[in-house]
Amino acid sequence: xxxxxxxxxxxxxxxxxxxxxxxxxxxxxxxxxxxxxxxxxxxxxxxxxxxxxxxxxxxxxxxxxxxxxxxxxxxxxxxxxxx
Amino acid sequence: xxxxxxxxxxxxxxxxxxxxxxxxxxxxxxxxxxxxxxxxxxxxxxxxxxxxxxxxxxxxxxxxxxxxxxxxxxxxxxxxxxxxxxxxxxxxxxxxxxxxxxxxxxxxxxxxxxxxxxxxxxxxxxxxxxxxxxxxxxxxxxxxxxxxxxxxxxxxxxxxxxxxxxxxxxxxxxxxxxxxxxxxxxxxxxxxxxxxxxxxxxxxxxxxxxxxxxxxxxxxxxxxxxxxxxxxxxxxxxxxxxxxxxxxxxxxxxxxxxxxxxxxxxxxxxxxxxxxxxxxxxxxxxxxxxxxxxxxxxxxxxxxxxxxxxxxxxxxxxxxxxxxxxxxxxxxxxxxxxxxxxxxxxxxxxxxxxxxxxxxxxxxxxxxxxxxxxxxxxxxxxxxxxxxxxxxxxxxxxxxxxxxxxxxxxxxxxxxxxxxxxxxxxxxxxxxxxxxxxxxxxxxxxxxxxxx
Numbered sequence: 001x002x003x004x005x006x007x008x009x010x011x012x013x014x015x016x017x018x019x020x021x022x023x024x025x026x027x028x029x030x031x032x033x034x035x036x037x038x039x040x041x042x043x044x045x046x047x048x049x050x051x052x053x054x055x056x057x058x059x060x061x062x063x064x065x066x067x068x069x070x071x072x073x074x075x076x077x078x079x080x081x082x083x
Numbered sequence: 084x085x086x087x088x089x090x091x092x093x094x095x096x097x098x099x100x101x102x103x104x105x106x107x108x109x110x111x112x113x114x115x116x117x118x119x120x121x122x123x124x125x126x127x128x129x130x131x132x133x134x135x136x137x138x139x140x141x142x143x144x145x146x147x148x149x150x151x152x153x154x155x156x157x158x159x160x161x162x163x164x165x166x167x168x169x170x171x172x173x174x175x176x177x178x179x180x181x182x183x184x185x186x187x188x189x190x191x192x193x194x195x196x197x198x199x200x201x202x203x204x205x206x207x208x209x210x211x212x213x214x215x216x217x218x219x220x221x222x223x224x225x226x227x228x229x230x231x232x233x234x235x236x237x238x239x240x241x242x243x244x245x246x247x248x249x250x251x252x253x254x255x256x257x258x259x260x261x262x263x264x265x266x267x268x269x270x271x272x273x274x275x276x277x278x279x280x281x282x283x284x285x286x287x288x289x290x291x292x293x294x295x296x297x298x299x300x301x302x303x304x305x306x307x308x309x310x311x312x313x314x315x316x317x318x319x320x321x322x323x324x325x326x327x328x329x330x331x332x333x334x335x336x337x338x339x340x341x342x343x344x345x346x347x348x349x350x351x352x353x354x355x356x357x358x359x360x361x362x363x364x365x366x367x368x369x370x371x372x373x374x375x376x377x378x379x380x381x382x383x384x385x386x387x388x389x390x391x392x393x394x395x396x397x398x399x400x401x402x403x404x405x406x407x408x409x410x411x412x413x414x415x416x417x418x419x420x421x422x423x424x425x426x427x428x429x430x431x432x433x434x435x436x437x438x439x440x441x442x443x444x445x446x447x448x449x450x451x452x453x454x455x456x457x458x459x460x461x462x463x464x465x466x467x468x469x470x471x472x473x474x475x476x477x478x479x480x481x482x483x484x485x486x487x488x489x490x491x492x493x494x495x496x497x498x499x500x501x502x503x504x505x506x507x508x509x510x511x512x513x514x515x516x517x518x519x520x521x522x523x524x525x526x527x528x529x530x531x532x533x534x535x
Contacts, residue, residue: 016094023096023097024096024097025094025095025096025097026094026095026097027092027093027094027095028090028092028093028442028444028469029090029442030089030090030091030092031092031093031094033092034092051089053086054086054087055086055087055088055089056086056087056088056089057089057471061089061091061471061472062089065091065092065406066092068091068406068408069091069092069093069094071408072093072094072412073094075412076094076096078094
């Protein structure tokens with residue numbers, strides 16, 4: 001299971017810092033919410049339910065965008081494997 | 084509680100000091116309406132994609148151009164360049180604004196006549212004028228701009244048969260200091276071809292040489308090139324006066340003024356870097372006024388400006404079909420408007436603005452059209468706000484060349500509407516149908532039967 005890297009610092013303004021390699025990122029408000037939920041150990045399905053309950057979006061689009069976002073987090077080495 | 088507007092989650096790596104080939108974010112406000120008409124409603128009524136022409140912008144741009152030239156020179160005439168956009172409604176607006184017609188084929192000539200343009204006010208350019216075209220235009224006393232000597236001899240022949248003395252000009256190509264030099268149209272100035280053609284015309288006594296014409300290039304960013312062209316044509320006119328005691332009635336500088344689009348590879352956006360009508364007018368009129376003409380003998384200045392008059396009045400509205408990622412992780416957005424209807428995306432980085440509210444977050448995006456063809460790229464790099472499937476976009480400055488060079492390829496060509504001066508939309512070209520396409524095709528009897 002992939003979880004968000006514990007060391008990642010994220011501010012409410014969407015500034016993300018990875019202290020392991022010094023890289024920084026910015027996320028939009030919905031991206032901030034997703035990362036915050038991940039830090040609370042919420043699983044993808046739960047995050048999706050949250051987004052569907054709060055935003056005007058179709059489930060298919062939401063799932064696709066969430067998978068894409070997770071893919072980008074992984075690409076940027078912000079996720080870690082947890083057995 | 085009402086749900087919030089959705090925007091997909093994005094993460095962007097922050098890199099300081101790195102040059103960004105995608106350029107800076109350029110969209111700050113959505114274009115939700117075009118002249119009082121909601122983009123969403125227009126697309127729902129007329130279908131997506133949709134070309135929109137603003138009559139107000141057409142007339143205002145024409146007024147700007149007219150003012151720039153007429154305040155600097157006493158005798159100015161615009162001739163609407165049909166090939167730039169020959170939708171009947173668009174041509175009619177320019178004719179209402181006083182433009183003559185500038186055509187480059189028999190088809191365009193007939194179109195102008197059918198629209199009610201006085202044939203004496205039709206300028207017939209182009210290298211391909213058939214015998215029939217020439218007979219018709221000579222019979223109608225139109226202005227014929229001779230492109231090559233074969234055409235000259237054909238005109239001599241026809242004028243003998245019709246016992247008419249056609250009004251002609253010659254097309255002159257020349258070095259105006261820009262690269263590439265356009266030398267495929269007409270007769271060259273520097274090597275003496277132009278003077279040779281003039282002498283042939285004058286000695287033939289079969290036609291009346293009323294004008295001198297040139298078309299020095301397209302999307303010209305240097306007004307100085309027009310000053311050189313005007314100077315050279317003025318010198319030719321003066322030499323004709325000296326040798327043949329014959330007065331040239333007009334100097335036609337063709338078209339080619341740049342619009343405010345951004346050429347691919349340009350460092351600055353066209354809206355900041357393209358010269359204004361005033362810049363072009365100042366260069367051209369200064370050259371003519373300082374030329375060899377006496378005040379009362381100044382020739383009429385004809386301008387065949389197309390692109391710069393119509394580009395800004397055209398919008399292409401479209402819809403997002405999908406968002407995906409490329410193999411390298413780049414964002415891809417697919418629109419329902421492709422290069423088959425937006426030919427100019429091969430030349431320009433067209434500005435694309437979302438038609439609904441967006442946040443300041445952007446993604447570096449490749450914008451593709453809907454065609455199953457690798458060439459169908461609307462923008463190779465654009466820093467675009469986050470678009471969802473089904474969102475609408477407005478593509479700007481598409482009035483020139485798209486509605487003439489578009490192709491019926493893979494999809495059918497969309498509807499075109501014009502929004503009038505009172506913000507009322509009118510359909511000016513119907514969406515193509517399968518019936519339109521099939522109506523001109525024929526299947527031989529022996530291939531009609533399909534195996535069961």
